[in-house]
Amino acid sequence: MNQPATLPLVNALLDSPLPSSGIDWLDAARQENREAFAAGGLPDTRLEAWKYTTLRALSQRRFANGDAHAQEREVDASTLVLPGVAGPRLVFVNGRFRADLSAIDTLPDGLTLQPLSQALQGDAEPLRFALSRSASIRHVRDASDAFERINAASANDGVVLRLAANQKITVPVQLVFIGAATESDLAWHVRNVIELGEHAELSLVEQHISSGEPSYLATLVSDIELREGAVLHHTLLQNTAVTASLIRRSNLRLHARSHATLHVLELGGALVRHDLQAELIGDEAQLDTRGVFMPHGRQHIDTQLAIRHQALNTQSSSNWRGVANDRARGVFRGAMVVASGADGSDASLSNKNLLLSPSAEIDTKPELEIYADEVKAAHGATVGQLDERALFYLRSRGIPLADARVLLTTAFCRAVLDDLPNETLREHLSELLIAQLPN
Amino acid sequence: MNMLKIENLHARVEGKEILKGLNLTVNAGEVHAIMGPNGAGKSTLGNVLCGREGYEVTAGTVIYNGIDLLALDPEARAAAGVFLAFQYPVEIPGVNNTYFLRAAFNAQRKARGEKEFDSMQFLKLVREKLKVMQISDELLHRAVNEGFSGGEKKRNEIFQMAVLEPQLAILDETDSGLDIDALKQVAQGVNTLRSPERAFLMITHYQRLLDYVVPDFVHVLADGRIVESGDKSLALKLEEQGYAGIAERRPAGASA
Numbered sequence: 214m215n216q217p218a219t220l221p222l223v224n225a226l227l228d229s230p231l232p233s234s235g236i237d238w239l240d241a242a243r244q245e246n247r248e249a250f251a252a253g254g255l256p257d258t259r260l261e262a263w264k265y266t267t268l269r270a271l272s273q274r275r276f277a278n279g280d281a282h283a284q285e286r287e288v289d290a291s292t293l294v295l296p297g298v299a300g301p302r303l304v305f306v307n308g309r310f311r312a313d314l315s316a317i318d319t320l321p322d323g324l325t326l327q328p329l330s331q332a333l334q335g336d337a338e339p340l341r342f343a344l345s346r347s348a349s350i351r352h353v354r355d356a357s358d359a360f361e362r363i364n365a366a367s368a369n370d371g372v373v374l375r376l377a378a379n380q381k382i383t384v385p386v387q388l389v390f391i392g393a394a395t396e397s398d399l400a401w402h403v404r405n406v407i408e409l410g411e412h413a414e415l416s417l418v419e420q421h422i423s424s425g426e427p428s429y430l431a432t433l434v435s436d437i438e439l440r441e442g443a444v445l446h447h448t449l450l451q452n453t454a455v456t457a458s459l460i461r462r463s464n465l466r467l468h469a470r471s472h473a474t475l476h477v478l479e480l481g482g483a484l485v486r487h488d489l490q491a492e493l494i495g496d497e498a499q500l501d502t503r504g505v506f507m508p509h510g511r512q513h514i515d516t517q518l519a520i521r522h523q524a525l526n527t528q529s530s531s532n533w534r535g536v537a538n539d540r541a542r543g544v545f546r547g548a549m550v551v552a553s554g555a556d557g558s559d560a561s562l563s564n565k566n567l568l569l570s571p572s573a574e575i576d577t578k579p580e581l582e583i584y585a586d587e588v589k590a591a592h593g594a595t596v597g598q599l600d601e602r603a604l605f606y607l608r609s610r611g612i613p614l615a616d617a618r619v620l621l622t623t624a625f626c627r628a629v630l631d632d633l634p635n636e637t638l639r640e641h642l643s644e645l646l647i648a649q650l651p652n
Numbered sequence: 653m654n655m656l657k658i659e660n661l662h663a664r665v666e667g668k669e670i671l672k673g674l675n676l677t678v679n680a681g682e683v684h685a686i687m688g689p690n691g692a693g694k695s696t697l698g699n700v701l702c703g704r705e706g707y708e709v710t711a712g713t714v715i716y717n718g719i720d721l722l723a724l725d726p727e728a729r730a731a732a733g734v735f736l737a738f739q740y741p742v743e744i745p746g747v748n749n750t751y752f753l754r755a756a757f758n759a760q761r762k763a764r765g766e767k768e769f770d771s772m773q774f775l776k777l778v779r780e781k782l783k784v785m786q787i788s789d790e791l792l793h794r795a796v797n798e799g800f801s802g803g804e805k806k807r808n809e810i811f812q813m814a815v816l817e818p819q820l821a822i823l824d825e826t827d828s829g830l831d832i833d834a835l836k837q838v839a840q841g842v843n844t845l846r847s848p849e850r851a852f853l854m855i856t857h858y859q860r861l862l863d864y865v866v867p868d869f870v871h872v873l874a875d876g877r878i879v880e881s882g883d884k885s886l887a888l889k890l891e892e893q894g895y896a897g898i899a900e901r902r903p904a905g906a907s908a
Contacts, residue, residue, distance in 0.1 A: 611760035
């Protein structure tokens, strides 16, 4: 994509006016990011990180930037309900906060939970570091950060969540991002800033869903910072319509002895991309990621993990499963770096994949770079089919072929979701997963 | 009516003819032992009867309770009461043993138009069977056969049989790889399940199992055919003389 300015997607985004905040540094950062996006354009498959995900089809579409009627879009409130999740809730429709669907009237002690649009009306200074940094990170011609640039230029709402030091919140906090049908193709953007203070503990459930069969491109960028000794259980359910395109980036920073656990279930979307960039910057920081991606039809779901061990005795374990059916495509890249000085670190990554149809494809690539001493590291990836012997064994006991396939596929996926502590939610995720399998 | 009537069965595996005109009749209540040298087609017989893919029947008929067994899918054969105890039970990580067994049990009942059991009813049934089979309930909480010892896997097969209560149970070298204690336990399980309504086909290489599960009939399978049939004394004779020279014998009943 040598001539970014000629692509309808890029043109449409550049044509739309930037949101104005009245905050000098923020407006400057937005302008800077937009210029960087205009200069760098979209990533193409020559970039290693985009090798298996082409934006060719997407780049030919014009998405109108922002939904002026986001407040009026009708949403069935029952779709927000998740079994096992009944805490404070922040809901966004087409990238805008919806007070009518949210539940933040009474918050536990020490928890700040508000939409970014409101936070910016107060003292915006604490957000300055997060919201003004992106454009300068890389060389301006590098398109790798294209969507982060679009997001930084255009997002004017999102989640601001802070949990004070030593606060432990037992009820899960729910964040819901809904794409609702509009008159034309829509682009919307969400920027989240999440911080857990020292020794704070939080469960977070992040939900991506659609209302109707809307056609949109959403970008979501989340900064998540865990201060010393903080603990985060983060569950992410992505179950959007197969007409939606969703590009997410999570930037995770883990200070000393903090521990983040992430469970991800990616079911929906036409084109879905998730970049999880984690930095273990404090000694003994720990990150566990578990995930299942299950594209079917003509879906394309791409997960990119980049985990950097930068301190002593840090630990990361990643266990991901992919199941692709029909003509769907799954992509997984797990890159782990143990930086110089991160001695005694332990990094492991496993990605196993199942192809349920001869036309389905999954590309997986584990990568490991070690520059430290006394490191334990393991990685492995496989792509295969359901075990014919196991299928026959089940059938020989009376279980019909279709049921036997579901049983084996579910077991394959559940292996990575079984350590999700919220049992009710775990069972629900399991049901959603089964519902997506062919019957 | 015979429970099982196999006539002139020919079957191929990977293009190679393994069964070459096998005849066998089994009635309810009977225990038949099928013995024979390696490569004679013993396991092929079990697999053909259960409908495993890759086993191609080229001629002959198998009539089970008056129906054409070969026309049924494996799951339909199971629902009709045919059970194969595998020579090599398959490990299925992530599928709980009890869950699996209940799914199988209810799938069979559903296929027969019977009411499915809820988890309480099923658990009660399982507890009864455990007692009879003298199997530790620890096996129930594990994934199907995963990490089971050879003996545990075979005992699990017999336990499944006890729960599913087939009419025709085919035991494919269930004795292989078992030490004497495990063999006795398996044999005791089989003996418990013997009944006037149920028939057993025990495929075995050695006579050893037949000391504990005494068969009504013993058949020698060689080169794809039953070449000799008799009572349990035939097994003892084979134990003494070995299988050498057996393939040259005339197929039993070939002239009949």
